[in-house]
Amino acid sequence: MKSELLENLDKARDAMTSLDSILSGNKFSDDLSTILVAGLLTTLIQYHRGILLLVKAGDVRAATALARDVVDNTYVALWTNGCASSEQVSKIKTEDRFPVTYPEIFEQVDSKYKENAYFTALRGRCGAPLYSYNRSGILKLGLWSLGSHIELHDEQEITCGLSAVTLCILFLASEFLIKQNQPGESKMVQDLADDYEKRSASQSLFFHKSA
Numbered sequence: 546m547k548s549e550l551l552e553n554l555d556k557a558r559d560a561m562t563s564l565d566s567i568l569s570g571n572k573f574s575d576d577l578s579t580i581l582v583a584g585l586l587t588t589l590i591q592y593h594r595g596i597l598l599l600v601k602a603g604d605v606r607a608a609t610a611l612a613r614d615v616v617d618n619t620y621v622a623l624w625t626n627g628c629a630s631s632e633q634v635s636k637i638k639t640e641d642r643f644p645v646t647y648p649e650i651f652e653q654v655d656s657k658y659k660e661n662a663y664f665t666a667l668r669g670r671c672g673a674p675l676y677s678y679n680r681s682g683i684l685k686l687g688l689w690s691l692g693s694h695i696e697l698h699d700e701q702e703i704t705c706g707l708s709a710v711t712l713c714i715l716f717l718a719s720e721f722l723i724k725q726n727q728p729g730e731s732k733m734v735q736d737l738a739d740d741y742e743k744r745s746a747s748q749s750l751f752f753h754k755s756a
Contacts, residue, residue, distance in 0.1 A: 550700045553745050554597050557711045560741040561593050564718055567733055573725050578625055578634045582721050585622040589615050589714050596710065600703060608703075612710045617647070619713040624650045626717075626724050628657055663719070663735075667712055708745055712738055 568586070573579050592611045599608035621643070625634065628650075636644040643650070658664035715738040722731035 550704055551601075553704050553707060554600060556741060556745045557593070557707050558597055560711055560715065560737060561590055563737050564715065564734065565590065567730055567737070568718065571722075571725075571727060571730055577638060578629070578631075579725065581634065581637065582622050582626045582717075582724075585618055585625070586714070586717060586721060589618055589622070589717070592618075593710060593714060596707070600707070605703060609706070612706055615710040615713055619717050620647075620650055620654050622717050623654045623658070623720060626721055628653045663716055667709070667716060704745075708742075711741060711745075715741070 573583060592615050596608045596611050596615075599605070599611065624645075625637075633644045636642075645653075715734055719731045719734040719738070722728075722734060
């Protein structure tokens with residue numbers, strides 16, 4: 546494993562550590578939507594830690610599987626945070642399932658954030674839309690597992706994927722904090738993402754100041 550990739554793993558870890566510090570220093574409301582999004586956000590941060598450990602251990606297949614879960618659950622959390630009605634959120638608890646399908650979640654989130662520069666930049670990084678990128682990655686892994694000679698990954702691809710999932714979590718956290726009426730903390734997360742981009746040798750900034 547090249548030193549550049551190791552450095553990027555450390556930078557992604559530092560970004561999540563800083564995010565943890567921002568989130569742990571705040572109190573949030575106890576309504577069901579907030580509880581669900583906070584739970585998903587905590588889960589994604591744990592997934593991120595798992596991804597870093599798996600990549601360092603050389604198990605990129607398992608890390609890739611977790612990365613796809615990060616993308617899917619980022620969509621679910623964004624939908625819960627900003628698209629779902631109170632009735633739909635209630636059904637998640639009472640019926641123990643989501644009242645809409647994944648394609649509906651993807652479509653509603655893409656529609657809500659289509660004018661959001663941050664989200665658009667993230668889509669551009671992974672391929673638009675994000676969930677299409679996710680599905681193509683699963684197909685690629687399936688072909689590999691069935692004996693295809695397809696190249697599964699290289700270190701540049703790992704670095705790009707790591708940056709994408711890190712920024713997914715930071716974007717979600719920023720939107721969560723806005724919903725919690727904490728614009729100052731949301732700005733701190735945006736600045737954290739901006740700094741992470743600058744330090745992770747990425748090609749373009751994800752977060753930027755609105756015009």
